[in-house]
Amino acid sequence: MNEELENALIDVRKSYRLLFDFQSRILDLMSFISGKFGYRYSGGYPKFSDNGPREGKGSLDLWAWDWLNFYFHEFHFGYQERDNDNIYFSIFLVTDSGFFESKSLNNKITKLDVQQFKSPEKSQSKLIFVVGKNFWQGWGHDWDEEKFLLRDEGIKLEADNAFMIFKSFNLAQFSIEQVRELLYRE
Numbered sequence: 001m002n003e004e005l006e007n008a009l010i011d012v013r014k015s016y017r018l019l020f021d022f023q024s025r026i027l028d029l030m031s032f033i034s035g036k037f038g039y040r041y042s043g044g045y046p047k048f049s050d051n052g053p054r055e056g057k058g059s060l061d062l063w064a065w066d067w068l069n070f071y072f073h074e075f076h077f078g079y080q081e082r083d084n085d086n087i088y089f090s091i092f093l094v095t096d097s098g099f100f101e102s103k104s105l106n107n108k109i110t111k112l113d114v115q116q117f118k119s120p121e122k123s124q125s126k127l128i129f130v131v132g133k134n135f136w137q138g139w140g141h142d143w144d145e146e147k148f149l150l151r152d153e154g155i156k157l158e159a160d161n162a163f164m165i166f167k168s169f170n171l172a173q174f175s176i177e178q179v180r181e182l183l184y185r186e
């Protein structure tokens with residue numbers, strides 16, 4: 001057996017287990033935040049790729065990214081009525097800012113040019129909290145990738161009492177282990 005191939009397959013198995021552990025922790029974090037803010041999870045949307053194929057559907061022509069949609073993903077928590085206002089809430093997970101940071105410097109880079117992404121060591125992982133007051137427009141309408149993904153905060157005004165704001169946080173600021181302890185202790 002090819003030793004180099006066997007070692008690569010060991011790395012792949014380790015990577016899948018690491019992804020499972022990471023995604024489990026992210027789901028716990030989303031559950032914790034949802035509970036603390038009193039919002040119910042109402043759906044997720046992959047933003048870098050399409051949904052992965054489900055239940056006998058899909059095509060082998062899909063990108064590998066379509067099978068890895070936590071690279072950039074929206075967790076949407078719907079809205080609540082508060083004091084005659086509708087308050088909308090989503091959290092965007094940016095697991096790797098490498099593509100977006102490289103694209104801001106060279107617009108010709110595509111999602112398939114993985115070797116051209118900013119290095120993992122120089123990229124970021126972050127959560128972007130988005131709140132809308134009496135206004136909700138899906139990501140990407142007036143906030144281009146650079147404004148939304150590479151800045152710490154921003155605002156989109158629609159009217160006097162209708163706006164959306166976002167604030168970005170480095171994922172390392174969140175102690176996911178502490179969140180797990182709180183979740184399973186309660």
